[in-house]
Amino acid sequence: MLTHLRIENFALIDSLALDFAGGLNVLTGETGAGKSIILDALDAVLGGKVSAGQVRSGAQRAVIEATFVMSGALAEWLAGQQIDPLGDELVVVREISGKTSRARINGVLVNQAVLRELREGLLEITAQGQSLQLEKPEVQLELLDNYAGATPQREQVRQAYESLQKRRADLARKKALREEQSRQLDLFRFQYEELSKADLDDPLEEEQLLAERSRLAHAVELQQNSQKLYELLYEGAGGGESAVTDLLGQASDLLVQMCEFDASLTSFSEMIDSALVQVQECARAINRYGEQVESDPEALQSVEKRLRLLKNLRQKYGPTLANVIARYQQLERDLALIEGGEESLEAEQQLLEGELARATELATELTRARTRAAKRLQSDLVRELAPLGMQKVRFAVEVEAARLTASGADRVIFLWSPNPGEPLAALTETASGGEMARFLLALKACLGAADHIGTLVFDEIDIGVSGRVAQAVAEKLLQLGSSHQVLCVTHQPLVAAMADNHYRVRKLVQSEDGEERTVVRVEVLSRTEARRDELAQLVSGQAAAEALEFASALLAEADRRRTHR
Incomplete structure (x- = not known):
């Protein structure tokens, strides 16, 4: 107001x-x-x-x-x-x-x-x-709904229609995605099979293989150096040179003698003894390592082949092996979605048909209410017009079937004839x-x-x-x-x-x-x-x-x- x-x-x-x-x-x-x-x-x-x-x-x-x-x-x-x-x-x-x-x-x-x-x-x-609103068909429709008291029904139709439109849009989007995915299906399958054969599961595999390749490629050097190191630590090299363990033993003897005169040197003696034990353990471990190292050209060739495969996959599917593994997992999910997509689309289509039936049913009920109200409005309006100097007027409300929208499935037209003998015509065209x-x-x-x-x-x-x-x-x-x-x-x-x-x-x-x-x-x-x-x-x-x-x-x-x- x-x-x-x-x-x-x-x-x-x-x-x-x-x-x-x-x-x-x-x-x-x-x-x-x-x-x-x-x-x-x-x-x-x-x-x-x-x-x-x-x-x-x-x-x-x-x-x-x-x-x-x-x-x-x-x-x-x-x-x-x-x-x-x-x-x-x-x-x-x-x-x-x-x-x-x-x-x-x-x-x-x-x-x-x-x-x-x-x-x-x-x-x-x-x-x-001047009539600012009545010329619009949607206004005539709303006026009839107000007269019929059908606003709650119209709101139900609106909600059902909007839900239907959302379902349609979702289904159209999924169908478009399905078509796009179908075009990519062969590519996806090829990529999935290629990655599946590679048996990828560890993103650090390439680093481990590089370390293995280095060990295999230098097996002879590792054997020789292990022997030299063992000799330096435990047996002594040729030429009369003392081993590290011999020197540490001599140092330990000297410290024991010195401790007889100065007890504060005891801790040094303990350190020398500990070092002697560790060097002995290290020497034995190096000896065992050298005995186990073997030159294996076939193993080296296998590692080289695996590294080339991983490098190729990284160039195609990602800068890192972790990216390649992630791509493999995504392909697995995409293929499952595509191959199960038909059932999903069928279920979506059934839901859409159900919502369409619901919206159509509500619109049909609204049409019935409008049709009943149109008859009442025709007689009521003629009665209201009579004392206004329009006793001979004829008025009709046409409720025509139309495409389903948020306001129902009807188009309303106000028709009238103010003069006897004249046919009914659109209100806004003749009044x-x-x-x-x-x-x-x-x-x-x-x-x-x-x-x-x-x-x-x-x-x-x-x-x-x-x-x-x-x-x-x-x-x-x-x-x-x-x-x-x-x-x-x-x-x-x-x-x-x-x-x-x-x-x-x-x-x-x-x-x-x-x-x-x-x-x-x-x-x-x-x-x-x-x-x-x-x-x-x-x-x-x-x-x-x-x-x-x-x-x-x-x-x-x-x-x-x-x-x-």
């Missing part, structure tokens, strides 16, 4: 602030007084087209600010747009400057598309020759401005509280009607005011009398900096006398006695109707 509208430097308005309440809000005033400018500003702040010519002459920019009461649906929408709430209010500001304009929602800069999306849940403007305005008024009366739009704006929809029709229009607007906030610009005293809140719009000429300028002013008519005088002006153009008496009667009757609505 709109609670506050502030307008600065827009068209003839220099500065204007209006507070609005629920129910039926009526704006009256002479032709050209500026009533429609206020509605134009409301249209502009919610994404309507604007131009530099709408900025008040002499001003740099125009600013329009609209404040609405927050609702649960608005809070969800703001969260989806990542816009923080401002308590229980939503504030939209639009600035117009030259050829550009900027808009903010709760202080966050937004584009026109976001504004228009917000508008669809907040406000609808209906004027002679005049006045007919469309009255049609929407009747439609909103049929929808009642089911219509999710909070604020309905009607701009002079009663032009060209009088008497009983004008009274019927007034009663319909009062009825709508029970479930919506209604803003209505009117010249009809019968409509203005029904107002819960009455605003008089006037155009004045005042002096600004020595120049005369035209401005728009709005007065809230809260006193009965002020409202009576305004209605009398609407009746006769002057506050004559008969007009005042008639205006008083209208207000009394309106009070009675509001009491019993």
